[in-house]
Amino acid sequence: YNRYIYAKMKHTHAALYLLKYIKQSVFRRNNSRLMEGILKQQQELLGMDSSKYSVEFMKNGTDKQEHQVLSCQSVVKVLSPDDGRLSIVQAAQQLCRAVELKEKTSKDINVTVLDSLLRESKNIPDPDLVLKFGPVESTLGFLPWHIRLTEIISMPSHVDVSYDDLFGALQRYAMCDQRLGK
C-alpha cells in the first residue's frame, strides 16, 4: 500500500506541515496503532523537542485537536480518502442548502466562495510538495482541490526512507520553476 507524506517548506521558517495520507483500509483497521507508531517515532527522532510537535488525526468531519499544542512549529495531519472529493461534496451541499433557504443565489457561487468554504471546514494549506511513496503512479484521490499547483515527486518506497532520500526530493522540489500560467 502507499503512504503519502506531504511537506510544505516555508521560506523564512523551517516549519514543516507534514500531511500523512494513509489508504482507507489500513487507516480504518490500524487507527490506534498508527497513532501509537507516530508518537513513538516522534519521541525517537525528536527526543527532547518532541513536545513541540503536535499530531492531529483528521477524520472527515470535525477538525478536533486531540493533543494539546505546547509550541506549534510543526503539524502532522493524517488524512484519509474521505478528505478529498467528499469534502468538496459537503461544501457543495452546504452551498445548495443556503440557496434553498434563499440566503444565496447560484450566481454567487464561484471559485473564491468554494475555496473559502473548504478552508473553513478543514484548515489545510495547499501543499507545495507531494512526496509519493510506492510504485502506483496516481494521487489516489488525495485532496484534489488543494493540489492544483503541487509538485509531485515519487519515491520508490516508504520502507527505510533515509534523510538523504528526503533531502534529495526537497532539492528536486527547489529546482522546480513555477510560471503560474505566465
Place this chain on the structure above:
Amino acid sequence: MSWIRERELSFIERLTANILKAGPMPKHVAFIMDGNRRFAQKAHVQRQEGHSQGFEKLAETLRLCLNLGIHEVTVYAFSIENFKRSKEEVDGLMELARQKFSRLLTEHENLERHGVCIRVLGDLTLLPIDLQQLIAKAVVATKAHNKCFLNVCFAYTSRHEIANAVKEMAWGVEQGLIKPSDVSEVLLGECLYSSNSPNPDLLIRTSGEVRLSDFLLWQTSYSCLVFQSVLWPEYSFWNLCEAVLQYQLSYRSLQKAGDLHREGQALQQMEADRCCVAELLQHRGNGKPMDAQSRQKELLNYTASREERVHCFLNALQHKRDTAPFLPRRAAASV
C-alpha cells in the same frame, strides 16, 4: 494544417503497438501539452512558431492514439491562468485558435471519415466573441461523430470547472429540480464540463514539470499520472508507448483502488438515502415504529424518486448547455 494528420505506423511501430495492445489499454488519455516555448527557444524560432508546431504535434498524436485504439483524448490547450501572459502572446494564441477552428470547418469530410467529435471545455465567455462563435460552429459541425473524441480545454481551470458544477447543482435547487441532499460525488461529476466523457485512464504531462496545474483535478483522482521530460513539439510514438506501458504497470492497483472507491460511493449514497428516509418518516410519523419491511420499501421508493429527480435535472442541464453555444456573450465581471 489539419486537425488529424495522416500518419501510418512503420513496421516496427506496428509491431510495438500490437505488443502493447496485448495488455490493458487506456480508453481515454489526457495530455498537458507543455514545452512549446522552451522548444521554440531551443530551436531558435519565435514563440508563436513553437505553439504552431505544438498544434501539429496534437494532430499527429491524435492519429497515433487512434492507431493504438485510444478513442478519447483530452488536451490542455489554454488555461485561464495563461491570460496573464503578454498581450502579444495571448493574441497570438487566440489567432492560432481562430485559424485552427476555421480550418476545422473546412475539413468536414476528413473529420467525418475519422468520425472525430470535437468538444471544447472551459469558460468560453472569457474568449473574444468571434472565437466563441467559431468554436460553437465547430462543435456543432462534429457533434454527431462518434468514432473518436477530442476534448480541447480552452480558457479552462479545474477549480473553475468544479465551482461551475456546484453552481449548476445550486441552479437545480433554485429551479426546484433537485434537493440539496441529492448532491453527491456522482452528481457533481455529471455536472462537470467533461460529463460526456469517462474519466481519463492516463494523464501525460510533457516538458518535465511534475504538477497538474489545475487540470482535471477531480477526474484524474484515480488515473495513472505519467510525467515525461520530452518537450511537447518533440513528442513521439515511443514517448506515447512509454506512457502506455507505465499505465499497464499500474493497471491492477488502479483498478482495485477505483473499484474500492466506487463501492465506497455506493455505500455513502445508500447511507445518505437512509438518513433522508429516516428524516421523512419522522416528519410524517405518528409515533409508531415502522417494521423493517416497510422501512425497506420506503427506502426503495425514496431512491427511485431521487433518481427520477436527478434524471430530470440532468436533462434540463443538458438542454441549457445545448442552447448556450448559440448565445456567445461577454464574461461576467467577477472572477
